[in-house]
Amino acid sequence: MLCQICGKREATFHFKEVINDKIRELHLCEECARKKGFLSESFFIPSFSLSSLIGGFTGEAEIPFSIASQVQCPHCGLTYEQIREKGKIGCSFCYQTFKDYLVPLLERIHGHTRHLGKAPRGLKMSEKEKEIHKLRKELEDAVKQEEYEKAAVLRDKIRKLEKEKSE
Amino acid sequence: MNLKEMVSSPGYWLRGDGPEAMIVFSSRIRLARNLKEFVFPPWAQSSLLKSVAEKLLKAVKKAVYFKNAYYIEIGKLSPLERDFLLERHLISQEFNKGGEERFLVVEKKEILSLMINEEDHLRLQTIFSGLQLRETWDLINKVDDALEENIDYAFSSQWGYLTACPTNTGTGLRASCMLHLPALVISGKINELLKEISKLGLVARGLYGEGTEAQGDFFQISNQVTLGLTEPQIVDNVERIVREVVNQERRMREILLKRNRVQMEDEVGRAYGILTHAHLMNTRTAMNLLSRLRLGVDLNLLPKIETALLNELLFLVAPAHIQIREGKTLAPLFRDELRAKILREKLNESSKR
Ligand SMILES: [Zn+2]
Numbered sequence: 001m002l003c004q005i006c007g008k009r010e011a012t013f014h015f016k017e018v019i020n021d022k023i024r025e026l027h028l029c030e031e032c033a034r035k036k037g038f039l040s041e042s043f044f045i046p047s048f049s050l051s052s053l054i055g056g057f058t059g060e061a062e063i064p065f066s067i068a069s070q071v072q073c074p075h076c077g078l079t080y081e082q083i084r085e086k087g088k089i090g091c092s093f094c095y096q097t098f099k100d101y102l103v104p105l106l107e108r109i110h111g112h113t114r115h116l117g118k119a120p121r122g123l124k125m126s127e128k129e130k131e132i133h134k135l136r137k138e139l140e141d142a143v144k145q146e147e148y149e150k151a152a153v154l155r156d157k158i159r160k161l162e163k164e165k166s167e
Numbered sequence: 168m169n170l171k172e173m174v175s176s177p178g179y180w181l182r183g184d185g186p187e188a189m190i191v192f193s194s195r196i197r198l199a200r201n202l203k204e205f206v207f208p209p210w211a212q213s214s215l216l217k218s219v220a221e222k223l224l225k226a227v228k229k230a231v232y233f234k235n236a237y238y239i240e241i242g243k244l245s246p247l248e249r250d251f252l253l254e255r256h257l258i259s260q261e262f263n264k265g266g267e268e269r270f271l272v273v274e275k276k277e278i279l280s281l282m283i284n285e286e287d288h289l290r291l292q293t294i295f296s297g298l299q300l301r302e303t304w305d306l307i308n309k310v311d312d313a314l315e316e317n318i319d320y321a322f323s324s325q326w327g328y329l330t331a332c333p334t335n336t337g338t339g340l341r342a343s344c345m346l347h348l349p350a351l352v353i354s355g356k357i358n359e360l361l362k363e364i365s366k367l368g369l370v371a372r373g374l375y376g377e378g379t380e381a382q383g384d385f386f387q388i389s390n391q392v393t394l395g396l397t398e399p400q401i402v403d404n405v406e407r408i409v410r411e412v413v414n415q416e417r418r419m420r421e422i423l424l425k426r427n428r429v430q431m432e433d434e435v436g437r438a439y440g441i442l443t444h445a446h447l448m449n450t451r452t453a454m455n456l457l458s459r460l461r462l463g464v465d466l467n468l469l470p471k472i473e474t475a476l477l478n479e480l481l482f483l484v485a486p487a488h489i490q491i492r493e494g495k496t497l498a499p500l501f502r503d504e505l506r507a508k509i510l511r512e513k514l515n516e517s518s519k520r
């Protein structure tokens with residue numbers, strides 16, 4: 001097998017990463033492996049990850065170029081096409097600007113689209129936002145406990161609050 | 168600061184005093200955070216990175232946790248010095264490339280550290296010995312709270328902490344354990360196990376060489392998902408699965424010992440013999456032999472060696488550690504000679520105790 005980077009030398013190093021039951025493999029010759037920094041013992045590079053090398057945007061459906069290239073983030077000025085190419089988001093405002101692209105991407109990576117973890121204590125979350133955050137957690141629990149009636153009530157409450165918030 | 172000092176004072180997490188420390192080398196958690204108003208580092212200009220660094224360093228200096236810390240400017244280090252910090256698990260491969268306006272802050276015990284202007288503005292890390300991810304989380308959570316008092320983080324109530332890469336969005340939390348799994352490797356069960364682990368939403372990583380020279384009995388298991396779960400859920404999930412892997416490794420060690428005792432004794436005995444008598448040794452061989460040594464000590468097939476020393480040796484034999492210790496860059500052959508010398512001396516010293 002030939003090296004996947006130079007395509008010339010025989011691949012003698014085989015890297016494997018298993019994510020969500022999908023095995024990603026990389027076959028490299030010694031020289032390319034060294035150049036890419038793969039040759040140090042895995043022990044010494046615990047952050048080593050094929051996905052970080054390839055970027056989180058792989059496997060994403062193609063987006064019509066014309067649409068993606070028109071909209072610019074008002075804060076950093078990037079287009080989604082630029083972000084996708086580099087595999088890195090421009091700034092915190094990009095999340096809102098490109099949410100139509102990013103939400104499906106987050107869903108595919110994480111299987112979820114809503115944060116349930118901690119929030120900065122000093123965050124000036126409005127009372128409504130705090131309430132919504134709390135309800136979402138309860139909803140998640142209700143679904144897990146298969147209490148679907150309760151979940152439906154919670155879902156309605158959240159919807160109502162979100163609507164009020166955006167008004 | 169003097170990196171040479173660090174060589175002779177290993178991080179506290181290397182003391183090997185945590186639960187299951189013979190198999191679980193370390194529990195590590197990192198959090199990714201960004202400042203609200205600033206463009207993320209992969210897109211930011213140097214002048215902007217500079218104000219980010221100033222802001223963050225100011226906040227870090229206020230936090231009680233970093234009172235006794237080294238502040239290291241990455242751009243001022245030589246490639247060798249950066250390799251040294253990489254080997255020590257203190258910087259990432261991204262930081263190893265160097266670059267302006269990048270800083271490493273590490274407190275002297277090396278339990279807590281942070282990188283400024285990596286892929287995200289802030290990457291906070293804690294490492295503990297053994298399997299104690301929950302404790303690791305408790306500490307990093309407190310440090311995060313303390314820093315956050317003086318920093319306006321990029322956060323949305325819908326998506327959580329906003330990061331440069333969507334694979335970190337949400338909690339920005341990566342919890343990982345470094346495991347030593349020689350019995351699962353020897354028995355060939357490892358591939359199957361790693362596949363099982365991946366089905367549970369975790370990532371398992373290792374490095375595989377070709378043919379018989381399978382190398383590296385060290386594996387890292389970490390969470391893949393950062394969004395849609397609470398931090399304790401993520402941490403407990405990784406901890407639970409790592410515990411199961413540890414149990415399987417233990418069972419396999421017993422089986423190997425029962426079925427192939429003589430072969431096992433021979434294998435670890437040879438490793439001990441070479442480590443205590445060789446005069447030239449490359450890194451890969453040293454790592455493999457040290458893995459066997461660790462296994463032999465754990466199974467009482469070899470004289471008792473302190474876990475702290477077994478841990479320390481894995482670092483002392485690393486190429487940049489050898490060169491920093493000598494205070495200069497050395498050709499590979501000289502390194503091989505010094506590596507063999509360090510191993511002989513340290514192990515002979517230990518056997519006299
Ligand atoms: Zn190549």
Ligand SMILES: [Zn+2]
Nearest residue numbers: 073076091094
């Ligand atoms: Zn933006």
